[in-house]
Amino acid sequence: MDLFSTPAAPLVDDEQGGIRYLRDFAGPGQAQSWFEALRQHTDWSHQRRPMYDRVVDVPRLLASYQIDALPPHLPLAEMLGHVHAQAPAPYTTVGLNLYRDGSDSVAMHNDKLHTLVPGNPIALVSLGHPRRMLIRGKSGTCHSIAVELEPGSLLVMSHVSQLTHEHGIHKTTRPFGQRISVVFRVRPPDWKE
DNA sequence: GAAGGTCAAGCGCA
């Protein structure tokens, strides 16, 4: 897969817009200032999971907010405005992930459909150090698509693409700086975080 | 309520 293909061409196509990568969603200065603000002022939380006979840290830091209760000291409302211009939807929550270095990751997965309102996209803004995301179809030929998620880029994934494809960010032993992803979603009315 | 999927780290092997 060509990593530098035209941003306008969907990586995956379907009747809801597929998966689109917009590299120049925000300028470098904008992306840098968002990154700094979020990294320093977000109330990051740490989760732990059982693994064999011990409990291990989930390999990334997490935070989430309701759109109607965004902390004023974070640039999330401004970011939401930009997202609305590119991928309009009645977003209700924003989730943040901080990948501290190359050993932070997410396993291949798809977003849980029952936590999303059908027909609405998921909008993922990347900040900080670029990381490579792998996208893989769940049926038939399992060829993977690699996307370099650059700072200031926006990845828009349709609702149905969560049915047909899974995505993840692999660990690497090579040195990597910090990356933050900011994910806007449309949750059902009764959604509890 | 039972069954099946998720998702984490480390090891062995190619």
Added chain:
DNA sequence: CTGCGCTTGACCTT
């Protein structure tokens, strides 16, 4: 050196 596939278990979804 690098990347993969396999493993267990608590919790979640079907």
